[in-house]
Amino acid sequence: MQIEIFTILEKGIWFGFAALGFGVLFNVPQRTLLIIWLMGAAGGLTKLLLMALGTDIVISTFMGATLVGVLSVSAAHNKHAPPLVFSIPSVIPMVPGAFAYRMMLGLIKLSGATFTSEFYSQTLSETVSNGLKTLFILMALAVGVAVPMLVSRKETIKKIRQKQE
Amino acid sequence: MNGEHIKKIKGVEEMLLDVGTLLMSNGASTGRVRTTVNRIAGALGYEVELLITSRSLMLTVTEENGSDYTSSVRRTPPHAVNFRIVSGISRMSWRVIEDNLSVEQINIEITRLTSLPHYPRLLVLSLVALSGASFCRLFGGGWLEMLVTFMATFVGLFIRQEAIKHRFNPYMAIVFASFAASLISGLSVKMGIGSTSDHALATSVLFLIPGVPLINSLTDLIDGNTLNGIVRGVNGFIIAFAIALGLMFAMQLYGI
Structure with a gap:
């Protein structure tokens, strides 16, 4: 169990670097880079820990993305940058690249196979399964990140009104 | 209605069009474009009505205590994500309220923001490559x-x-990039380097994933900007298809 925790923590480091690379690609301000690294690691670790405890991958990803979304709102207040500057690079490491790749591979195989064969029905069910996982994980990511931003925006507008009155 | 007066409203309108199109083309969601433009206009004493689409912005500026108004449309440049500009404009919009910036000062700030440097090219290439390597580690x-x-x-x-x-x-650029990356990683699969070499092939194209269009698409859809959400979603889908196309070419070439 101890070794397993160590492997998960090591992955946190890589989640951080994956997020950082996208931050630089999107040209985020320098003062936000460290936060993006930390938030990428936090979101990824949440997902992995929940999955290690036996939660479904879609729910785990949703929880990880929601954590990133909530953190991005508070980071936005402290570092004076909109929430999406933090949240978009931080959730990209959770994108289901492996599932999308396997779905693509399956589609290529299907396009060349005879449809009555045993091989066809097995590949078809694998491809549909991988495709559905890709779709639902992507939706979980986007909704998890978007909801905290939309909830907090109402508060910001309230603050403006108070200031103007 | 005198000429000087109209010129002043025109100046505000030009500045608001700059702000709106810059935000849109650099990766802000539709809600953020609307909020920021309204915030700046309100602080300067104007009311503004917006029509925001993915590739053009239309607005009508009215004086808060007058009857003069002016409308115009501007084409939004092709989207290229740059969060430094989005963040800078968002910060500036607060300063317009708190420090009462004038239109001239806002224009100077916009010019400064758009001329800010990107990270050095070699640094971007290395860090994005490191990010690709991290993906590979994460997938085992x-x-x-x-x-x-x-x-x-x-x-x-x-x-x-x-x-x-x-x-x-831009979609062709993604096909080329995906093809080039999977040619290199596919070679390692073909030659059997490493024990789990197809992880390299699967993760080498992940730097192209349309994260900003897809997340902004969902944000827009949930926020009620349905049309813009659909446009962004379709754009993200075409990018995903372009990645798959490049990957497929390379895989067919190697016969994997």
């Missing part, structure tokens, strides 16, 4: 596969930057 690749992914991503992003510089269609 070993050190050797990480090195392959690092090189593939580095070359792939370089190709994409060059293709954009030479004014290729």
